[in-house]
Amino acid sequence: MSNYSFEKRKIWLSVGTALIATSMTATSADGLGAFESVSAPATMISVSTATLNEGEGGEGEGGEGEGLAQTDLSSDNAAYLARLGLIRGHLWVGIKLYQEGHIAMAKTHMKHPKDELYAGLEPVFEARGVEGFAKQLAALAAAVNQEQGDEAVDNAYSELLDAIDSSARVETMSAKEALISISQMIRTAADEYAIGVKKGSIVNVHEYQDAYGFTEIAIERLERLTTEQKEGAAEDIERTKQLLLELRALWPKVNPDGYVDGDAASLYGAAARIELMALN
Known part of the structure; x- marks a missing residue:
């Protein structure tokens, strides 16, 4: 090598x-x-x-x-937040596809309690003293997959986000843990983007979309940090925000046609820089 x-x-x-x-x-x-x-x-x-x-x-x-x-995941807060962020990323892109009328694609991103990312989390939730969100996850999957209509989907998604937030308890974590979770999510987004985009061509649109969702949830998590969490880390949080916002250029559309001017290297580099900021 x-x-x-x-x-x-x-x-x-x-x-x-x-x-x-x-x-x-x-x-x-x-x-x-x-x-x-x-x-x-x-x-x-x-x-x-x-x-x-x-x-x-x-x-x-x-x-x-x-x-x-x-x-x-019962003790590693950053990894726990990252896992929940990946689930939210799938859901975010699924809802975006649904809203734009790409119903078949939206269905492929709907997570269910029996799916890989949720599997094994029940003992983690129990150890952390939170309820989890299996019921709400199943309800949203059903609303989308059974095409129950916009109102049913919107209500199910809103209830699920509340349940995930309740389980995540991001406000109780440190800024360092939040930033490390973001770096892990962006690294995973890089893995997915590398699978989905080859030399500017979309070869796996699902993975391209996953990377989009993971990055958007990372941005959202950063923007929701409390004043207390930002104390002592304001400069690194702002630098992280700028890195994440620049990454949005990698996804011109959620369901693109033709060439995409993007490379996973940008995501890998951002993930490494964010982690280094967190560790320092």
């Missing part, structure tokens, strides 16, 4: 601060090494690093595949 490739992988891995207690061998066949299987409590959630090869071997949202590490 070239020194450049190794350094690039180190930068990408640094963004995943939720990946704890892992063992890597940089000289293995894929440069990532193998993670040993260990017994883990019910609140341990797998997080994928396999997308360093542009999605080969798994997805950055925690999909099954090689390069998995584990983090305890």
